[in-house]
Amino acid sequence: MIRIDIAQKINNPSALTQEQGTKIYNAIVTSFEHKEDVTLDFANVESMISPFLNNAIGQLYGKYTGEYLSKHLHLANFPSVKNSTLNVVISNAKKFYADKDAFTETAKDVLNIE
Template identity: 25%
Template sequence: MNREKVNVSDVIQSKTAVSSDQGRKLFKKLSANINNKVFTDVYFNNIEILTTAFLNTSIGNLYGTVDSKTLNEYVALKTDGLPKSRADKIKLVMKNLKNRLSTHETNIEIFGEDEETTL
């Protein structure tokens, strides 16, 4: 089993994770690891500022490339040691993404994949 520890600050070369451009760097790293079947532990411990724009781009976009079961299997977000506000922000974004994914999957079941639906 291949397992890699990924420090967000190392991937984006910054202690502030605020932009979509930075998020794309982490997205590419995690996407490549999933495609190569590498289990990844993602650590945010050196990040001083964290925005939802970064999280939506880096983590949220993964939901568009793989199903949630695969994502949960290969990517673990480690929030140990983070200030409560940052850990809560990660949890909130993940909850919102899962709710949005659930709605999308329900729409596909009801209307089929080829139909575009907006609720």
């Protein structure tokens, strides 16, 4: 099992950006490709917002099933005050990746984009 210290991996105790999230996502995918389970350790993270979580965790639902992630991805020291944010990220990711084309078309219609 691989343990990823989030703050160390992003060189910052604040997990705020999509770019930071992508760095974590890439580390997770690389580990999964090597058939390794992953534990994300949030012990040294002082602040965190949804753009980070969208890219670090939500994006995984485009490549892996919820069942796979439940079995192979583990969270350690995740701040309980962020559980609702994580739940929203996961719920939105599952909906988005279940029908990405329809979601994209609806967003374009709502935003009036061609």
